[in-house]
Amino acid sequence: MMNNSCAQPMWLNGPSPGQFYNFMGGNNAPAQLPRELTTAGPYGTKHSTAAITTGSSVLGIRFDGGVLVAADTLVSYGSLARYQNIERVFQINNKILLGGGGDFADIQSIKRSIDQKMIEDQCCNDGVVMKPAELSSWLTRVLYNRRCRMNPLYIDVVVGGVDEAGKPFLGNVDLRGRAYDDYVVATGFGRHLALPLVRERKPKDREFTFEEATSLIRESMKVLYYRDTRSLPQYTVGICTANDCSIKGPFKVEENWTFAEGVSGY
Amino acid sequence: MNSFGIEQFPDYKVPGVQHVDFSPYESNGGSIVAIAGDDFVVIAADTRLSSGYSIHSRDQSKLFEMSPKTVLGSTGCWCDTLSLTGLVKVRMQMYEHTHLKTMTTDAVAQMLSIVMYNRRFFPYYVSNILAGLDKDGKGAVYSYDPIGHCERATYRAGGSAGALLQPVLDNQIGYKNQNLSLDQLPPLTKERAVAVASDTFISAAERDIYTGDSVLINIITADGIEKRELQLRKD
Amino acid sequence: MILRFVFHYIWLKMFRNQYDSDVTVWSPQGRLHQVEYAIAAVKLGTATVGLKNNDYAVLVALCKPPSELSASQRKLIPIDDHLGISIAGITADARVLSKYLRSECLSYKHSYGSTYPVSRLITNLGNKMQTTTQRYDRRPYGVGLLIAGYDEKGPHIYKVEPSANFFNCKAMTIGSRSQSARTYLERHLSTFNGCSKDDIICHGIHAIRSSLPNDELNKDDGASQLNITIAIVGKDQPFKILNNDENTAYLEMAKERGTSSMASKPQKDDDNFSTEDQPESSTPRDPQVAIGTMEIQ
Numbered sequence: 092m093m094n095n096s097c098a099q100p101m102w103l104n105g106p107s108p109g110q111f112y113n114f115m116g117g118n119n120a121p122a123q124l125p126r127e128l129t130t131a132g133p134y135g136t137k138h139s140t141a142a143i144t145t146g147s148s149v150l151g152i153r154f155d156g157g158v159l160v161a162a163d164t165l166v167s168y169g170s171l172a173r174y175q176n177i178e179r180v181f182q183i184n185n186k187i188l189l190g191g192g193g194d195f196a197d198i199q200s201i202k203r204s205i206d207q208k209m210i211e212d213q214c215c216n217d218g219v220v221m222k223p224a225e226l227s228s229w230l231t232r233v234l235y236n237r238r239c240r241m242n243p244l245y246i247d248v249v250v251g252g253v254d255e256a257g258k259p260f261l262g263n264v265d266l267r268g269r270a271y272d273d274y275v276v277a278t279g280f281g282r283h284l285a286l287p288l289v290r291e292r293k294p295k296d297r298e299f300t301f302e303e304a305t306s307l308i309r310e311s312m313k314v315l316y317y318r319d320t321r322s323l324p325q326y327t328v329g330i331c332t333a334n335d336c337s338i339k340g341p342f343k344v345e346e347n348w349t350f351a352e353g354v355s356g357y
Numbered sequence: 358m359n360s361f362g363i364e365q366f367p368d369y370k371v372p373g374v375q376h377v378d379f380s381p382y383e384s385n386g387g388s389i390v391a392i393a394g395d396d397f398v399v400i401a402a403d404t405r406l407s408s409g410y411s412i413h414s415r416d417q418s419k420l421f422e423m424s425p426k427t428v429l430g431s432t433g434c435w436c437d438t439l440s441l442t443g444l445v446k447v448r449m450q451m452y453e454h455t456h457l458k459t460m461t462t463d464a465v466a467q468m469l470s471i472v473m474y475n476r477r478f479f480p481y482y483v484s485n486i487l488a489g490l491d492k493d494g495k496g497a498v499y500s501y502d503p504i505g506h507c508e509r510a511t512y513r514a515g516g517s518a519g520a521l522l523q524p525v526l527d528n529q530i531g532y533k534n535q536n537l538s539l540d541q542l543p544p545l546t547k548e549r550a551v552a553v554a555s556d557t558f559i560s561a562a563e564r565d566i567y568t569g570d571s572v573l574i575n576i577i578t579a580d581g582i583e584k585r586e587l588q589l590r591k592d
Numbered sequence: 593m594i595l596r597f598v599f600h601y602i603w604l605k606m607f608r609n610q611y612d613s614d615v616t617v618w619s620p621q622g623r624l625h626q627v628e629y630a631i632a633a634v635k636l637g638t639a640t641v642g643l644k645n646n647d648y649a650v651l652v653a654l655c656k657p658p659s660e661l662s663a664s665q666r667k668l669i670p671i672d673d674h675l676g677i678s679i680a681g682i683t684a685d686a687r688v689l690s691k692y693l694r695s696e697c698l699s700y701k702h703s704y705g706s707t708y709p710v711s712r713l714i715t716n717l718g719n720k721m722q723t724t725t726q727r728y729d730r731r732p733y734g735v736g737l738l739i740a741g742y743d744e745k746g747p748h749i750y751k752v753e754p755s756a757n758f759f760n761c762k763a764m765t766i767g768s769r770s771q772s773a774r775t776y777l778e779r780h781l782s783t784f785n786g787c788s789k790d791d792i793i794c795h796g797i798h799a800i801r802s803s804l805p806n807d808e809l810n811k812d813d814g815a816s817q818l819n820i821t822i823a824i825v826g827k828d829q830p831f832k833i834l835n836n837d838e839n840t841a842y843l844e845m846a847k848e849r850g851t852s853s854m855a856s857k858p859q860k861d862d863d864n865f866s867t868e869d870q871p872e873s874s875t876p877r878d879p880q881v882a883i884g885t886m887e888i889q
Contacts, residue, residue, distance in 0.1 A: 118744065179672065192387040207681045213710055215709075215711070215715070217711045217745075218745065219711070219712070219743075219744065219745065221704075222706070224705060224706070225554075225704040225705060225706050228702050228703065228704050228706075229704055231436070231439060232702070232703045234436075235436050235439070235440050236379050238436065239381065239479065241379065241381065243381075250469075260585055263413070267381060267382075267383060267434075268436040268439065268440065269383065269385065269435045269436040270432075270435075270439060271406050271413055271414045271417050271434070271435070271440070272414075273413075273414045273415075273416060273417075276413075282411050282413075283411060286411075290415075290658045291866035373709075444700055447698055447701075447702050448671075449699075450698060451694075451698065454670070454694055
C-alpha cells in the first residue's frame with residue numbers, strides 16, 4: 092500500500108525513514124504509469140477529444156414501488172441522426188436498470204464490464220445479486236478513476252432499480268464520477284426540459300404513484316422530442332419493481348403537428 | 358492537462374483533429390457554516406447540488422458523519438467530495454481496527470490535511486469544514502483549503518457562499534470591532550449558534566444561486582448528534 | 593552396517609512417519625499429515641462457540657491466559673460492521689488472516705458502498721488458505737476460525753479449518769475440549785432458531801461452560817468469574833464485542849436461567865483425531881512449554 096519506491100533511502104540499501112527494509116525480490120520496481128500516459132511519440136499522449144456517437148437524454152423517475160427509466164432510440168453522429176433504432180435503456184439484472192447518455196461506445200464498453208460482473212455474481216450461485224446503489228457506487232469509483240487519469244469515459248448514466256427489500260433507488264453518475272440520487276434524474280437535454288416538468292408535479296408528502304410516473308414519462312418524452320433536435324419520436328422505457336424488471340417498448344411519441352399549418356413559412 | 362509532468366506542448370501545435378478539452382473539475386456549489394461552543398458544535402450545510410444553471414438535486418446532504426463526535430462538511434467538486442470522504446472513512450476504519458478506538462476529532466483533522474496534501478498537484482477541489490468535539494469535550498471547528506492547509510477556529514463559513522457568510526459570523530459570533538471587553542461578551546448558547554447559522558443561510562440563499570433549497574443542521578454534543586432541517590428558497 | 597540400520601530406525605521414530613516431511617507429500621492412505629497437524633493446532637487453542645438464531649449470530653470465546661504471568665489474549669476479532677471472527681490456534685496466523693479479511697471488506701465497502709456478502713468472503717478466504725496446503729514451500733495456517741456475520745441472507749456462522757475447508761453452520765464450536773460444547777449445541781439445536789437474543793447468548797455461555805473441566809467449574813463457582821468474551825452481530829446490530837458490564841449481566845442471566853441444561857456433562861473428549869497410519873500412542877507429543885505457548889491460546 093505504501094509506495095516508497097520514490098523515497099530516498101536514508102543510507103545505502105537501508106530503509107527510508109519510517110519505512111521497513113525492502114528485501115531483495117520484493118516488489119520495489121518503480122511504479123509504472125498507466126499505459127495511456129506512457130505512449131511514445133513526439134507529442135506524448137493526448138486523450139479526451141470528445142464524444143463521437145452520442146445518445147441524448149435519459150429520464151428516470153422514482154415512484155412508490157420502483158423506478159422508470161426512459162430514453163429515445165437515437166444515437167447521433169454529430170448532427171446526423173445516424174443510428175435510429177438503438178435501445179439505450181438496459182436491464183442489468185433483476186434489480187437494476189441502466190440508462191445511458193453520452194458517448195455510445197463508452198456506454199457499450201462500461202456495459203460489457205457490468206455484464207461481466209453480473210456473470211461473476213451468477214457464478215457465485217449464492218442468490219446474492221448486485222443492487223442499484225452498489226452499481227452506482229462502483230460506477231462512481233470507475234469513472235472518478237478515469238477522470239483522474241485524464242482519460243474519462245464520456246458518459247452520463249442513470250442507474251435505477253430496487254434493493255433486496257424492494258426499496259426503489261434512482262441515481263445519476265456522470266463522466267467525472269459525480270453521483271447523487273433523487274426521485275427524478277435526467278441527463279442531456281432532459282435536465283433542462285424534463286426535470287422541471289417532473290419536479291412541478293411532485294407531491295410534497297409522498298412519492299409518485301406508478302400512474303403518475305408513467306404519464307410524466309409520456310409527457311416528458313413528448314416535450315423532449317418537440318424541443319431536443321437530437322431526439323426521435325420513439326423511445327423505450329425500463330421498469331423495475333420488486334417483482335418485475337424489464338424493458339418495454341419501443342413506444343411512439345404522440346406527435347401532433349396540426350398547429351404547424353398556422354405557422355407562416357413552415 | 359498538465360498534471361502529470363508528461364511532455365507538454367502548446368495546443369496550437371497539435372496536428373490532426375480539433376478537440377474539446379476535458380476539465381476534470383466542476384463546481385457543484387453548496388455552503389457550510391460551523392460554530393463551536395464550549396461543549397457543543399453546530400455545523401450546517403445546504404442541500405442544493407448544482408452545476409452552472411442547473412440544479413441536479415435539491416436534497417443532497419453535504420454533511421458526513423465520520424464518528425459520533427465528528428461531522429465533516431464538504432462542498433465544491435462533488436466527485437472529489439465523494440472520493441475524499443470515501444477515503445477518509447476507509448482510513449478511519451483502519452485506524453479503529455489497529456488502535457481499537459475511534460479517531461478523535463483532532464486526529465481526523467490532521468489526517469484530512471495529510472490526505473488532501475497527498476494530492477497537492479492534482480488537488481481535491483473541495484472546501485472542507487470539520488466540526489466535532491475535541492478530546493476535552495470542547496467544540497472544535499477545523500477549516501481547510503483545497504490542498505490541505507488546516508486551521509482550527511471557533512466559527513467558520515465555507516463553500517460557494519463562504520465569503521458572504523463569514524462576515525456575518527465575524528459580527529454575530531466573533532463580535533469583531535464592537536469594542537466589547539471580554540466580560541461583556543455574551544456566552545454562546547446552542548440555540549443562538551443554531552439561530553445564527555440558520556439566519557446566515559437564509560441570507561446566503563438570497564444572493565448565492567448555488568445555495569438554497571434547505572439547510573441541514575447537525576448539533577454535536579456529548580449526548581450525540583441532533584439533526585434539524587430548515588427550508589430555504591427553492592428558486 | 594548394523595549401526596546404520598539402527599540410526600535409520602531412530603530416524604524413522606523421530607519423524608513419526610515418512611509421509612509428513614512437507615505438505616505436498618501424500619501418505620499411502622490418502623492423507624496429508626502436515627494439514628492434519630495444523631488441524632491439531634486448532635485443538636490446542638481454548639474453546640470458542642458460534643451459534644445463531646433468526647436474526648443474530650453470536651460468538652462466545654473462552655479467554656484463558658496462556659500463563660499466570662500474562663493477560664488473556666484477544667479471541668474475538670472484529671472485521672467489519674457486519675462480520676467478526678473468533679479464533680482458536682496460533683494467534684499470529686489469525687492476525688494475518690484477519691488483516692486479509694479486513695482489507696477485503698474495506699475495499700468492497702469502498703467500491704460498492706455496502707458490506708461484503710459473508711458467503712463470498714469465506715469462499716475467497718478458503719481459496720487463499722487452500723494454496724498453502726498445496727505448495728511445498730508453504731505451511732497451512734495453524735488457526736481455526738468461527739465467523740459470525742450478517743448480510744441480506746440473514747445471520748451466518750461459518751467454520752474455517754486450516755485445511756481450507758469451510759462449513760456453513762447452524763452452530764459450531766472449535767478449540768480444546770470443544771466436543772462437550774458441541775454436545776450441548778447438538779442437544780439444543782432445535783430451540784435456537786426461534787429464541788430471543790438474550791436466549792441465544794445464554795445458550796452460547798452454557799455451551800462454553802460445558803467445555804470447562806469439572807474442577808475448574810466448581811472452583812470458580814460464581815459464573816461471573818468465567819473468563820469469556822461475547823460478541824454479537826445481527827439485524828440492526830453491527831458487530832459488537834460486549835463490554836464488561838454487559839458480559840457480567842449475561843453471565844448472571846445464563847446462570848439464573850439454566851442449571852438444568854448444564855447438567856449435561858460430556859462423556860469423553862474425543863476431539864483428538866485418531867490416525868489410521870499409526871496408533872495414537874506412538875504419536876510424539878510436542879514439548880509443552882509453560883510460557884512458550886503464548887501464541888497458542
